[in-house]
Structure formats: structure tokens, C-alpha cells
Amino acid sequence: MEDTLYTEDHASGGNVACRTHGVTGPPSGPADSYAQEALAMAGMGAYHFDLTSSLIWLDGRAAELLGVPQEPGPVLAAALAGRIHPDDRPTLAQVVTASRTGADTFEAEFRTAGSPDRWIATRGTATRDETRGHVTRLAGVVFPSVRTSLHHAAELVEDLPTAFFSLSRDWRFSYVNAEAERVLGRSREELLGGDIWELYPAAVDNTFETYYRRAMDSGEPENFDAYYPEPLNAWYEVRAMPTAEGLSVYFFDVTERRRLQEETEHVARRAELTAAVTTSLAQTLDAEEAVAALARALVPDLADWCVVTMADLEGPGTPDTMRDVGWWHVEAAERPLVEEYSRHRMSALRGESFLLRTLRTTDVVRVPSDATARIREVLHPGRAQELLEQLAPESVTVLPLRGRGRTLGAISLFNGPGRPPLAGADLLTARDIAGRAGLVLDNAYLYASQRGVAEELQRSILTDPPQLEHLDVAVRYVPAAQAAKVGGDWFDVFQHPEGQTVVVIGDVTGHDLHAAATMGQLRSMLRGIATTTEPDPATLLTQLDRAIDAVAPGTVATAVVMVVEPTGDRGDALVRWSNAGHPPPMLLDGNGSAALLAGTNFLLGLRPGTARDEHRLTVPPGSTLVLYTDGLVERRDAGGLRAGLDRLQETLRQLRDEPETERLCDQLVRRLLPAAPDDDMALVAVRPRRAAG
Numbered sequence: 178m179e180d181t182l183y184t185e186d187h188a189s190g191g192n193v194a195c196r197t198h199g200v201t202g203p204p205s206g207p208a209d210s211y212a213q214e215a216l217a218m219a220g221m222g223a224y225h226f227d228l229t230s231s232l233i234w235l236d237g238r239a240a241e242l243l244g245v246p247q248e249p250g251p252v253l254a255a256a257l258a259g260r261i262h263p264d265d266r267p268t269l270a271q272v273v274t275a276s277r278t279g280a281d282t283f284e285a286e287f288r289t290a291g292s293p294d295r296w297i298a299t300r301g302t303a304t305r306d307e308t309r310g311h312v313t314r315l316a317g318v319v320f321p322s323v324r325t326s327l328h329h330a331a332e333l334v335e336d337l338p339t340a341f342f343s344l345s346r347d348w349r350f351s352y353v354n355a356e357a358e359r360v361l362g363r364s365r366e367e368l369l370g371g372d373i374w375e376l377y378p379a380a381v382d383n384t385f386e387t388y389y390r391r392a393m394d395s396g397e398p399e400n401f402d403a404y405y406p407e408p409l410n411a412w413y414e415v416r417a418m419p420t421a422e423g424l425s426v427y428f429f430d431v432t433e434r435r436r437l438q439e440e441t442e443h444v445a446r447r448a449e450l451t452a453a454v455t456t457s458l459a460q461t462l463d464a465e466e467a468v469a470a471l472a473r474a475l476v477p478d479l480a481d482w483c484v485v486t487m488a489d490l491e492g493p494g495t496p497d498t499m500r501d502v503g504w505w506h507v508e509a510a511e512r513p514l515v516e517e518y519s520r521h522r523m524s525a526l527r528g529e530s531f532l533l534r535t536l537r538t539t540d541v542v543r544v545p546s547d548a549t550a551r552i553r554e555v556l557h558p559g560r561a562q563e564l565l566e567q568l569a570p571e572s573v574t575v576l577p578l579r580g581r582g583r584t585l586g587a588i589s590l591f592n593g594p595g596r597p598p599l600a601g602a603d604l605l606t607a608r609d610i611a612g613r614a615g616l617v618l619d620n621a622y623l624y625a626s627q628r629g630v631a632e633e634l635q636r637s638i639l640t641d642p643p644q645l646e647h648l649d650v651a652v653r654y655v656p657a658a659q660a661a662k663v664g665g666d667w668f669d670v671f672q673h674p675e676g677q678t679v680v681v682i683g684d685v686t687g688h689d690l691h692a693a694a695t696m697g698q699l700r701s702m703l704r705g706i707a708t709t710t711e712p713d714p715a716t717l718l719t720q721l722d723r724a725i726d727a728v729a730p731g732t733v734a735t736a737v738v739m740v741v742e743p744t745g746d747r748g749d750a751l752v753r754w755s756n757a758g759h760p761p762p763m764l765l766d767g768n769g770s771a772a773l774l775a776g777t778n779f780l781l782g783l784r785p786g787t788a789r790d791e792h793r794l795t796v797p798p799g800s801t802l803v804l805y806t807d808g809l810v811e812r813r814d815a816g817g818l819r820a821g822l823d824r825l826q827e828t829l830r831q832l833r834d835e836p837e838t839e840r841l842c843d844q845l846v847r848r849l850l851p852a853a854p855d856d857d858m859a860l861v862a863v864r865p866r867r868a869a870g
Contacts, residue, residue, distance in 0.1 A: 216318060226254065226315040228273070233257055242297055242319050244289050262288035276303040277312050286322045296322035344424040346393070348373050351422065360430055362408060379406050385415070392417040393424055402431065447606040450478050454610050468578065468586060468618050469503030471610070479599060479607050480590035482506040482568070484519050487586040487618075488536055496523045496533070499586075511568065518564040525561035535575040535587050541608065542575040545598040548591070572598035576611040580619025588614070639859070642670035646866075647743045647750070648678060651838035653846055653860040655808070665692035665734065666806040666859040667700050673712040676742065682759065682804040682861055683736035695732055699725065699781075703738070714738040714755035715789040718781065722757070726785040733782040735759035737804055741796075741863060748798035748868040755791050757781045760807055760818070763825065767799040769833030771826040774802075798867040801838065803829065808858030809849055824849060838862040 216223055222239025226232075232251035240247040243260050258266060265287035272283045284300040301317020340357040342350055350368045358365055363376070373389075374381050380389075384403035392399040399417045412435045415428040454474045472483040485503035501519035506512045526533060531542045531552070544551050548570040556562050570591040578586040588611050590599055599607060642650040652668050665685025673679055681703060685696045699721065706720045717738050725732050739754040739762070754762065758780035761773045778789045796802065803825075810821030828848050835841045842862050850858060 219320070221318045221320040223318050224316070226273075226317075227251075227313070228277075228315065229313055231255065239319050242289075242321070244292075260290055262290050262293065264288075272299075273315070276315055283315070283317070298322040340428050340430075342368070342426050343420070343422065344373060344389075344426065346423045348423075350376075357428075360409075360411075360413075360428070377405070388415070389417055389424060389426075392419050395419075402435075444602065446478065447602060450474070451606060451609055451613075455613055468614055471588060471614055472503040472505040475588070475590065475607070475610070476505045477507040479603055479610075480574075481508075481593045481596055482511065482515050482570075482591045484515065484522075484589045484591075485586065486532065486589070488584065496526045499523055499532075499536070506568075514564055514568055518561060518568065521559070521561040521564065522556065525556045525559055527555045527557060530555040531573065531575050532587055532589065535577050536584050539577045539579060539584055541577070541604075543598065544573045545600075546572060548573045569593065571596075574599040574604065574607065576607055578611055578615035578618055580615050580622070583619070585615055585618045585622070639667060639669075642861075643672060645672070645678060647748065648741060649838045649862075649864040649866060650678075650680075651842045651862045653842045653858075655846060655850060655854060655858045657808075657854055657857045665696035666808060666857045667696045668804070668859045668861045669700055669704065670861065670863075671704065671707075673740070674708060675712060677712045678741045678863075679707050679712060679717075680739040680741060680802075680804065680861060680863055681736060682762075682806060682859060683734055684759065684806045684859075685732065685734045695729060695734075698729055699732070699734060699736075702728070703736075712740045713791070714740050714753050715791040718755050718757050718778075718789050719787070722781050722785045722787065725782050731782070733780055735780050737762055739802070739804065739863075741802075741865075743865070744795065746868055748865050750796045750865040751793065752796050752802065753791055753793045755789050757789065760805065760810065760822070762805075763803045763829060764794070764796065765801040765803065765829045765833060767797065769830055771829035773822065773826075796865055798865045800864065801829075801841065802863040803845075804861040804863075806857070806859045808854060808856035809845070809860060811856070821849075838864050 216236075217238055220238070222242050223236045224239045225234040227234075231254040233254055234251045235243065235245070235247065237247050243257070245252065245257065245260055261269060268285050268287055272285050276283055280303065282300070282302050284298075286296050286298045288294075288296055297319050298321070299317050299319045301315055303312045304314045304316065305311060306313050335354045338356055340360040341352075341354045342357045342361075343352040345351045350371050350373065353361070353365050353368045358368070361368065361377075368376065374386070377385075380386055383405075384401060385405070388399040388401045388403075391397075396419045398419065400415070401417075402412060402414050404412050411430050411432045413428045414431045415426060418425045418427075454471065468485050468487060471485050475483050483503075483505055484501050486499055487502050489498035500523065504512075504515045504519045506515045531544065534540070535542045549565060549568075552565055552570070552573065553562055556565065568591070571594040572592045574590045576588045576590070577584050578588065588607070590607060592598060639652075639654050642652055650670055652670065654666070654668070665683075665687060667681075667683050667685075669679070669681040671679055681700070683696070683699065685692045685699065687695075702724045703717065703721050706724065707717055710716065710720065718736065721736070725734070735758040737754060737756045737759045739752060741750050741752050743749070744751040754774065756762075756774075756777040758777055761775055761777070763771055763773055765771045774792065774794070776790055776792050779787045805825070807818065807821075810825050811818045812821060825845075828845060832841055832844050835844065842860055845860060846858075
């Protein structure tokens with residue numbers, strides 16, 4: 178699209194028609210209209226400099242400040258340059274150069290031609306092409322500079338809502354606008370001619386003096402925030418501009434802004450604290466460890482020092498059923514005192530103590546002042562009282578740790594005389610953290626209870642193997658680190674009535690108490706079937722599959738049944754086995770080679786009546802059969818099952834000289850299982866003995 182743009186011809190002073198292709202002006206719309214109104218009210222003009230076409234758009238105020246007629250379209254940059262004072266053209270050229278070479282913002286001052294005392298300030302931003310990164314345009318504002326004569330400055334700033342004053346070079350007030358009178362709390366008559374350091378002595382040796390003198394000495398503007406105490410008692414944002422006459426100062430009362438900023442930062446710190454404590458609590462299911470760490474987390478954000486207490490769930494809520502498990506003080510030198518106080522205070526507590534009241538009523542108990550004396554009254558005489566007086570708290574807040582319908586402990590937050598008592602948003606944060614900690618503590622208790630039940634159930638089912646004449650047998654069971662994942666892994670070793678040894682390894686799908694209970698059913702059913710039928714591995718699995726379909730439909734499990742019997746006079750063992758979808762057993766022979774015993778059929782519970790294969794092998798003395806569940810080898814973060822089988826084979830080769838099956842099992846567990854396993858694990862090692870003589 179071709180547009181006809183009229184520009185001012187610098188040489189002739191007339192208008193020149195200029196045709197350009199694809200050149201558009203600055204964006205416009207309702208928001209721009211509002212911005213124009215705001216700029217006009219502030220005495221500012223706006224412009225837009227398209228560097229690709231060297232065209233500049235000016236609004237009415239900008240044209241007025243630059244002394245050019247306002248045109249309906251843009252003007253050529255070359256034409257507008259003639260309106261700039263010759264001495265200042267290099268300054269503006271440097272702005273363009275700096276923007277092209279990387280500066281995103283710019284700021285400068287210049288004069289118009291024929292007006293050496295009339296200074297104009299400009300500031301703005303550079304826009305870059307998103308594809309090539311080149312600067313394509315400059316957008317900014319122009320306004321009268323404070324470097325204009327004092328007379329012009331006074332005219333410009335008198336009615337502004339911004340406070341402004343000017344100082345002579347000997348630091349006396351030479352001009353004060355109406356807003357500055359209001360903010361400074363003195364009339365113009367009191368200020369004009371007065372020495373700033375005498376009228377405002379708190380500014381001496383303060384941020385104000387530092388920056389004012391730096392601006393005056395360097396000739397460079399300074400921007401800073403500073404606080405002035407009583408009688409002003411306010412924060413100010415200050416811009417100090419050196420002039421030929423001295424110093425011009427714009428300043429804003431930003432006390433409310435600082436308050437909101439500090440409040441926002443405080444809210445952010447509280448949210449960060451809550452998140453950090455929540456994350457810390459979630460990283461462990463050990464009840465005592467979970468809450469003991471709270472003391473360090475809460476100091477110093479919410480208190481000078483802290484003590485965390487746990488209560489016995491079965492106890493009556495008396496001092497002998499409670500114990501302090503965590504403590505911390507902001508001062509390292511005071512921490513031994515807090516630790517010793519925590520050791521002594523339970524035995525010293527009287528029945529009406531604040532801690533016992535919180536545990537009994539579940540209320541937050543606050544002692545906002547004189548806490549040392551008031552706590553001393555509820556302690557029996559002795560070492561706890563002495564330590565309390567050395568720690569000298571001025572206030573204390575005791576918050577209950579509430580779980581699901583029960584109080585599990587308390588947090589005591591102490592502050593010294595140099596810090597106000599816990600209140601407002603900080604108290605709400607403390608309540609929130611105490612509530613979260615109570616739930617975590619309750620979860621930890623439930624975890625311990627569930628884990629105890631699950632482990633007891635499994636260990637009651639997974640009995641030790643019998644003593645056998647011709648075989649060395651070792652077994653291991655390791656539960657998952659999480660109570661919810663204690664599941665259906667099992668092993669069994671027993672002698673058949675006909676003399677053969679039956680070895681079983683299996684895994685019921687699922688990781689919960691139901692899986693553990695189902696495992697117990699399958700183990701018992703298989704034992705019953707095996708002792709009443711021929712010891713044939715494939716037949717035993719087929720019969721078990723039918724029993725699952727009748728007794729526990731919907732159950733899915735894997736298993737290996739192995740029948741071992743001595744053969745020959747050297748101690749060899751004939752091994753027959755059948756595999757229902759289970760990880761393959763391994764054979765570590767006397768030469769140190771570890772081989773998978775391949776061959777498998779459908780999992781149990783999927784297709785009752787499946788024809789199952791039987792495999793057989795003669796195993797010489799000194800060789801070891803290793804049966805295991807996937808918990809020993811499978812890691813989602815380490816290559817899955819295939820990589821786990823490779824690790825097991827390599828580990829068995831490394832352990833080829835291990836003479837005892839018990840120690841072999843210990844080494845496999847130590848080398849292959851993480852410290853906190855995600856899954857439970859069962860392991861059986863069977864080694865034929867050499868024949869006597």
C-alpha cells in the first residue's frame with residue numbers, strides 16, 4: 178500500500194510530499210488516547226522515530242516544545258534536525274547510535290535552535306525486530322528540562338503534584354513549590370533562604386547528604402530512596418539534578434508504597450516459609466524426625482527461639498507422657514541453654530502450664546508480655562526456672578499440633594524483648610504451619626501403624642526354611658520403604674511327603690495390605706495342593722490357577738515352582754521348574770557363570786487351565802540357584818527389568834567365590850537394593866551340598 182506523507186522541508190521551510198512503501202505510523206487506539214491525555218496533563222509530548230524510513234511522528238505537545246508546526250503526518254528526521262541546537266545534535270546522534278548497538282532505553286537533554294537557555298529532556302525505549310534483532314524504532318517523550326532557567330522551572334513545577342525545591346550552591350533553599358511545602362511541613366517563608374542542613378539536621382550524615390553532595394560535585398543526576406525520621410517520619414523517592422544555580426530536587430512521599438512493598442515481601446516470605454516447611458515435612462514419614470525439624474524452620478522467621486513437643490497418643494496428656502523433640506535459637510550461643518531447658522522443663526511443669534493447657538483445650542495460648550515471670554509461675558523450682566531466666570523470653574505463643582481428631586503435640590514460639598509478640602499475619606502463618614505439621618505427624622503415626630501391621634502379617638506368613646540334609650537354603654524379605662507399598666511378594670521352602678524339596682517364589686499384583694493378605698492365601702493354597710499331589714511343578718501351578726479362579730477371582734500373580742531332589746552319589750540335584758510369568762531364576766555355577774533359566778507361561782489368574790511347561794536341569798554341588806521377585810532388579814530410573822537382570826548377573830559373577838548362601842543373599846541385598854526401596858522384595862538361594870565322604 179502506498180501512502181503520501183507530508184514532511185517539513187528543512188531547506189525551504191515548506192512541505193514536501195514524500196512517498197513511502199509499507200511505512201505505518203505508531204499504533205493508535207483507546208489506550209493511546211488515554212496515554213496522550215495523561216502526557217498532556219504532565220506537560221509532556223510524545224514522538225515515534227521509525228529508523229527504517231527516517232520519519233518522526235510528533236504529537237501536538239512535542240511539536241510545540243520543539244518549535245515546529247504540527248503536521249497531519251510525520252516529518253523527516255533530517256528536517257527536524259534543523260530545529261536542534263547545533264551543539265546538541267551530536268548528543269542526539271549518540272542516542273540513536275547507542276540504541277542501534279544494544280541500549281534498550283535512552284535519556285538525554287538538548288536545546289532547540291535559537292534558544293540556548295531552553296533545555297528539553299527526552300527519554301524512551303528502543304524496539305527491535307524479533308527476527309533479526311535490529312532496532313527499528315525509538316519511542317519516547319519530551320518535556321522541559323529542569324536545567325532550564327529557574328524562572329522557567331518554577332513555572333513548570335509550581336502546580337505539579339510532585340514536590341520540588343531548588344538549592345543554591347551554598348545549600349540554601351532558592352525555590353519551593355506548593356507540594357514541597359506540604360511534604361516538608363514548613364511554609365515557603367520559613368524555607369526560602371534557609372540552610373537545608375540547619376532546617377533538616379537529620380539529613381546530615383544521612384543518605385540525603387551523601388547523594389546531594391555527590392550530585393553537586395559530579396554534575397550528574399542522582400536517584401535514590403531515603404528515610405527521614407521525625408518530624409517527617411517518611412520515606413522519599415528523590416531525584417537530584419545539578420544545575421548552573423545549584424541543585425534541583427524532585428521528590429515523592431513513598432511511605433505508603435514502601436509499606437505495601439514491605440508487606441508484599443513479608444507475605445512472600447511467609448508463603449516461602451510455609452512452602453519450605455511443607456516440603457521438609459513431606460520428605461520423611463518418621464514422626465519424630467518430621468516435627469523435630471520444625472524448630473529450625475520457624476526460627477528466626479516467626480520467633481527468636483522455638484521448642485517442639487510430641488505427646489504420647491495413648492497417654493493422658495501429662496508431662497510424663499510428653500517429650501520435647503526439637504529446639505532452636507536464633508543466637509548460636511543460646512542454643513545449649515534451649516537444649517538444656519528442653520531436657521528439664523517437662524519434669525518441672527505444673528498442671529496449669531500453658532503447654533498443658535494447649536494440649537488439653539486445643540486452643541492457641543498467647544502470653545504477649547512478661548512471659549518469663551508468667552512461665553516461671555507454672556514451673557517447679559529448679560534448673561528449668563534458672564534456664565528460663567537466662568533465656569528471658571518476653572512473649573510466648575503455644576500452638577497445638579492437631580491431627581485427625583487428636584492433639585499430637587505442640588509448638589512453643591518465644592520472642593525476646595527486642596521483638597513484638599507473634600500476631601497478625603505471622604500468627605496466621607504459624608497456625609497454618611502447625612496445622613500442616615499436625616497432619617504430617619498424624620500421617621507418620623498412621624504410616625508406622627500400617628507398616629507394622631503389614632510387616633507383621635508378611636513375616637508371620639513367610640516362615641524360615643527347614644533344615645535340609647542335601648541343600649543349603651537362605652531366604653530374605655525386604656519390605657518397601659512406604660507402608661502403602663508393602664505388598665504381595667512371597668517365598669516358601671518345604672519338604673514334600675515323598676522327600677523332594679519344593680521351592681516357591683511369587684508376587685501378587687498390588688502394593689497394599691490386600692495384596693499381602695491375598696499372598697497369604699495363595700501361599701497356603703499352594704502348600705495344601707503340593708502336599709496332597711505329586712510334586713510336579715507344572716501340575717502344581719495349574720492346580721493353583723484353578724484354585725485362584727474359584728476362591729480369589731480377579732487375583733493376578735506370578736510364581737515359579739521348583740522341585741529339587743538329590744540324584745547320584747556326588748551330591749548333584751535334579752531340578753524341575755515351571756514359571757508363570759515371573760522373572761527367570763538364575764543359576765550361578767561353580768565356574769562363576771550366571772545364566773538365566775528361561776521359559777515361562779501365562780501369569781496366574783489370567784487364563785485358568787493353561788497348559789504349563791516344565792523344565793529340568795541337573796545342578797552340581799557348589800552351584801547356586803537364585804530365585805527373586807522384581808523388587809530386587811527392576812528400577813524405573815535405571816533401565817527397567819532388562820537392565821536389572823544384567824546387574825544381577827554381573828553381581829552374581831562377582832560373588833562366585835562366596836561360600837555361604839546366607840552371606841550371598843546379604844551381599845545381593847546390599848549391592849542391588851536402594852536404601853529406601855520402592856517395592857518389596859523376596860529372595861531365595863538354594864545350593865546343593867557335596868555328598869559326604
